[in-house]
Amino acid sequence: MARSYVAEARRRGLGTRRERIRPIVERLAEEHADAEIALRFRTDLELLVSVMLSAQTTDANVNRVTPALFAKYRRPEDYLAVPQEELERDIYATGFFRQKARSIRGSMRVLLEEFDGKVPRRLDELTRLPGVARKTANVVAAELGDAQGIVVDTHVRRLSQRLGLSRHEDPVKIERDLQRVVPRPDWARFPHLLIWHGRRVCDARRPRCEECVLAGLCPSSRA
Ligand code: SF4
Numbered sequence: 001m002a003r004s005y006v007a008e009a010r011r012r013g014l015g016t017r018r019e020r021i022r023p024i025v026e027r028l029a030e031e032h033a034d035a036e037i038a039l040r041f042r043t044d045l046e047l048l049v050s051v052m053l054s055a056q057t058t059d060a061n062v063n064r065v066t067p068a069l070f071a072k073y074r075r076p077e078d079y080l081a082v083p084q085e086e087l088e089r090d091i092y093a094t095g096f097f098r099q100k101a102r103s104i105r106g107s108m109r110v111l112l113e114e115f116d117g118k119v120p121r122r123l124d125e126l127t128r129l130p131g132v133a134r135k136t137a138n139v140v141a142a143e144l145g146d147a148q149g150i151v152v153d154t155h156v157r158r159l160s161q162r163l164g165l166s167r168h169e170d171p172v173k174i175e176r177d178l179q180r181v182v183p184r185p186d187w188a189r190f191p192h193l194l195i196w197h198g199r200r201v202c203d204a205r206r207p208r209c210e211e212c213v214l215a216g217l218c219p220s221s222r223a
Contacts, residue, residue: 008219009164017165020217021181024163027213028193035189035196037143039063044119044144046070051139052104052131053094065093076108076117103131123148135171142188150178151191155198162202162220 006017014020028035038059039050046066053062069090073079079087087101094100107129111117120126121144126137138149152160152171156178160166166177182190198204201212209215209223 005161005164005219006167012219014164014217014219017177017181020163021165022183024214024217025182025186025190025193027217028197029189031213032193032196032200035192037139037192040066042070045076047143048107048119048129048132048140049073049104051136052107053091053100055096055100055136057095062094065091076111079105079108080112100131103129106130107132119144121146138175142191145188147184147187150175150182150187152178153191153195155195156191158204159194159198159202162207162218163214164219 009015009017009020039047039054040063041047041050049069050062050066053065072090073087084101084105087105088097091097091100091104110129111119114128115125119140121141123134123137123141126132126140127134132140134149135151135153138147138151141148142151150156152175157169157171157174160174160178165181166174168174168177178190179187197214201208202214207220207222209218209221212218212221212223215221215223
């Protein structure tokens with residue numbers, strides 16, 4: 001299915017990926033000027049912990065837990081000063097709490113041992129933290145102002161395919177395709193734009209093509 005959208009763009013004479021990407025970004029940026037990360041945090045450390053907690057749950061769910069959590073745990077040392085079970089209780093509502101507590105405490109240890117207690121910015125450094133895979137590292141680096149990749153979540157994957165920007169299913173391959181066409185200065189905001197567009201307009205089951213600003217650029221448009 002995804003494969004046909006790349007060919008379909010050609011068939012409909014919509015232009016190449018490179019030709020379409022700039023108007024796609026511009027129209028989305030105008031439509032979703034408020035698109036930004038939904039997690040709430042004030043410091044680099046809070047950002048890292050929020051993103052780690054957001055695995056397999058909603059951002060809203062994480063935001064319900066973190067005000068009390070961040071009031072209690074302010075420094076990496078604070079996460080190690082309590083028994084693991086106490087941290088598990090404090091993050092219980094985000095699900096997978098045992099695994100997340102283990103990863104967070106492991107990451108705090110590495111932050112203290114290798115990074116002077118500070119959150120690093122490089123992807124290769126971030127992925128040295130236990131439980132921090134490429135997607136988490138990408139989100140953190142982008143929010144810290146140094147995007148080195150493009151976050152691919154379920155919305156980004158679906159929209160990249162529908163827009164004929166990638167024919168792949170594998171997030172790593174989709175990211176590679178996007179990196180080839182999306183201008184580097186847009187790497188941080190591009191996923192937010194797709195995520196918000198995916199939530200508001202290009203629904204997984206019922207895309208609202210008739211009210212979509214991308215209809216004239218999209219090979220899957222039914223409008
Ligand atoms: S035209 Fe339709 S399929 Fe294409 S991005 Fe818009 S809503 Fe999604």
